[in-house]
Amino acid sequence: MNDLLRGEMVHLTADNPDVMAVQLFRWNQDTEWFRFLDTDPPRLFSEKKVKEFQEKELEKESSNELFFHIHTLEDDSLIGFVGLFDLFKHHGDSLVAIALGERDYWGKGYGTDAMKIMLRYAFYELNLRKVGLIVFEYNSRAIRSYEKIGFIPEGRIRGAILREGRRWDWLFMGLLREEWMGNQASRIGV
């Protein structure tokens, strides 16, 4: 348990703004990725501007957000990010978000591994009681992986997204600390 930020396929890090900026600049041009992540319309910012945004993050002393970068164990490539937002420590409650910008790593277990590290950090380091998430109805790959990890559907915000001429729901899912601990126990056969 001393390597809290290391999983089986990836490890989580904090990198300097310019390191993430190079990647985000490329990823932001992938609209399929962006539409999984955000309800804002995608914008095409210059590499310079993306770097400025990342540097501004340094000045934010945010107590309700905590993000890490995802690197592969095999060659240390920076492939995405994962983190907590809407973090209310006094309620022991947060939302989690994850995004793999590198398409080559989709559907191979890297995201699941990163999510597992993040959950272990949330429940065993921050001692949260509950971690929830929002996923868009059209992101079926993500929904399946969250179900596999043990997230339980908690409802849907009807029609909150209008894209490609139709309405899509936001899905809320949630995982309680005791559910997560139960899943851990059953996996190691306790």
Place this chain on the structure above:
Amino acid sequence: MSIDTQLFKGKMILLAPIDHEKDPQVESHWTHDLTLMRALSRQPAIPLSIAQMKKRYEAIEKEVDESKRLFYFTIRGKDDNRLLGFVRIEGIEWTHGTCSLKLAIGDPVERRKGYGSEALELIMHFAFSELNLYRLSAVVGEDNPAGLRFFIRHGFVEEVRRRKSILRDGQAWDLIHLGLLRDEWLAMNGETRHE
């Protein structure tokens, strides 16, 4: 409803601007009722001084002006213009026609008189017929049953129940997201679409 409808006039109440002179004192007093503060947000409930309220009003008007994602109205008595509460439409996403709603009647003595209902009716009309939004959201804790009943009585439906997302008084409570779609509101009001 027609184009000469006064959007901010109810029978008993008005939606009106902030009065920077008089309102801070009244609302500072309300904020010392932490039950109200808890009902409005999951941030730690804290009372605000008159000076803090003044600053907050400045910040609100700045945000209304600059962000274009917030509408903020005070709720006032029609007869004497006294401050009763406020209503805000916040986090508007114009691309999708979504937003969330907060409404408060500050003084417990003024509750259960229909002021909140009238303010909600005005703001629903404003949101759907002027801002042309697609849906309204409201987030209410399980520890605020009066708030839940209020929105449900006006046609909101429970959409999401975030289990145990609130910890108060040594107990875990669900956080409930309610929603009302424009078509549902139109059907309730017997209005037809003209688009």
